[in-house]
Amino acid sequence: MAEKKILRFITLGCSKNLVDSEKMAACFPPSKYKIDFVHHTGFADYLLLNTCGFIQDAKEESVQAILEAVELKKKKKIGNIIVWGCLSQRYMKEMREEIPEVDFWAGTEPFDVIAGYIRRSHFSFNPAGRVLSTPTHYAYLKISEGCNRLCSFCAIPLIRGKYRSFPLHSLVKEARLLAGKGVRELILIAQDLTYYGTDINGKQQLTRLVQQLSAIRGIEWIRLHYLYPQRFPDDLLLEIRDNPKVCKYIDVPVQHISNRILKQMKRGIKTDETYALISRIRKIIPDVTLRTTVMVGFPGETDEEFGELMEMVEKVRFDRLGAFAYSHEDSTHAGMHLKDNVPETVKMKRLHQLMELQREISAEKNEELVGKKLRVLVDGKEGRYYTARPQSDSPEVDNFVLIHANYLSPGEFVDVRITKADAYHVYGKLC
Numbered sequence: 001m002a003e004k005k006i007l008r009f010i011t012l013g014c015s016k017n018l019v020d021s022e023k024m025a026a027c028f029p030p031s032k033y034k035i036d037f038v039h040h041t042g043f044a045d046y047l048l049l050n051t052c053g054f055i056q057d058a059k060e061e062s063v064q065a066i067l068e069a070v071e072l073k074k075k076k077k078i079g080n081i082i083v084w085g086c087l088s089q090r091y092m093k094e095m096r097e098e099i100p101e102v103d104f105w106a107g108t109e110p111f112d113v114i115a116g117y118i119r120r121s122h123f124s125f126n127p128a129g130r131v132l133s134t135p136t137h138y139a140y141l142k143i144s145e146g147c148n149r150l151c152s153f154c155a156i157p158l159i160r161g162k163y164r165s166f167p168l169h170s171l172v173k174e175a176r177l178l179a180g181k182g183v184r185e186l187i188l189i190a191q192d193l194t195y196y197g198t199d200i201n202g203k204q205q206l207t208r209l210v211q212q213l214s215a216i217r218g219i220e221w222i223r224l225h226y227l228y229p230q231r232f233p234d235d236l237l238l239e240i241r242d243n244p245k246v247c248k249y250i251d252v253p254v255q256h257i258s259n260r261i262l263k264q265m266k267r268g269i270k271t272d273e274t275y276a277l278i279s280r281i282r283k284i285i286p287d288v289t290l291r292t293t294v295m296v297g298f299p300g301e302t303d304e305e306f307g308e309l310m311e312m313v314e315k316v317r318f319d320r321l322g323a324f325a326y327s328h329e330d331s332t333h334a335g336m337h338l339k340d341n342v343p344e345t346v347k348m349k350r351l352h353q354l355m356e357l358q359r360e361i362s363a364e365k366n367e368e369l370v371g372k373k374l375r376v377l378v379d380g381k382e383g384r385y386y387t388a389r390p391q392s393d394s395p396e397v398d399n400f401v402l403i404h405a406n407y408l409s410p411g412e413f414v415d416v417r418i419t420k421a422d423a424y425h426v427y428g429k430l431c
Helices: 015-025 056-074 086-098 111-119 156-160 168-180 206-214 234-242 259-265 271-284 303-316 333-337 344-367
Strands: 005-011 033-036 044-051 078-085 138-142 185-189 221-224 246-251 289-296 320-325 373-382 385-389 400-403 413-421 425-430
Touching: 005 015, 015 044, 015 111, 015 138, 015 185, 044 056, 044 086, 056 078, 056 086, 078 086, 078 111, 086 156, 138 168, 168 206, 185 206, 206 221, 206 234, 234 246, 234 271, 259 271, 271 289, 271 303, 289 303, 289 344, 303 344, 320 344, 344 413, 373 400, 400 413
Parallel strands: 005 033, 005 044, 044 078, 138 185, 185 221, 221 246, 246 289, 289 320, 400 425
Antiparallel strands: 373 385, 373 413, 385 400, 413 425
16 A cells, blocks of 8 residues: 655644635545644655735745745655745745745645645545644634725735635535534634625625524534624624524724724724724623724824724723734735835834733733633643633634643533633633
């Protein structure tokens, strides 16, 4: 019997890229190929590097990863290098010339072409196929590709194209297969969840999708990420409130609060509309966990406008918040028409100030949990503690609960009482 070929996957960037890598891995039968998501140090016949091209830091990380792969190939620790994904889609011509050691270049959604290259035969891609790289009790469900929003700072529409909703029936089929693998938490992702279905018949269909997914046996939590704030569907809020399988967790990236900055960003929403949406969400779902993403240092952002952003964060008191500094991106509207005139030192200072404020808010909110009972999903073990999450926390990006116990199984739901809190995690004991 021929020895199995080893395919090593390195995925950079967001969870949407992670799903692409998992779908790519499913193109190779386990009887002939061994999939490595862990990055073992031994020899790999093929290294498949899924790149990110969203902002400058991500692009630099991807280029560095390619160069490191080239060095491994020179040392004969890798047979072939395949580079694909967002950065490759955007800069393939230039990179092919500058890094000739790469054996094969591809863009986004290259499942057939890469599978054909490795398998040396025609291949028919199965969109529902997945090889999970996450723990088997949770998985990401990517419901669309591309984006129709025209945010002036974002290159995703240039890279991924226009919004394309995946058929509802195929998503339900994929989710059933994931449930059959032991997945208990589905995390819905897209560049914009709220737009789902609009490109098909002009109607938002996210609520309908959530309803059908919640009927799948084995799925106990459905979590929603990347809900664009414009035209936010009220029926979805009611579904989150009333459906026990849907986490009372809303991730709505506001990016900024200044009217002028929002207009320059082409976000399609104003200051008062943003505040009204947040108020509506909390009125309909009083116990909601509200997550957001904001940007500092957008071209022309004044001290006063940054002050507006800080005031909004302090006033709203988001449960979870991520932030990043503006990055001038080629071919975007902001990159072509606005001057990147906020110094990097100012951007970093503002970013630090913002995150310090959020750290204080997070610490206060966590302290309020002490003494309370929470139902949590066990993820694994780190050192002396098991790590777990309540509905209020998504894997990788949010807080977690540390539990001291003799034995807990990943994927198990348990009740804990919170005994102590820090800024970004809490401690609990089994009830």
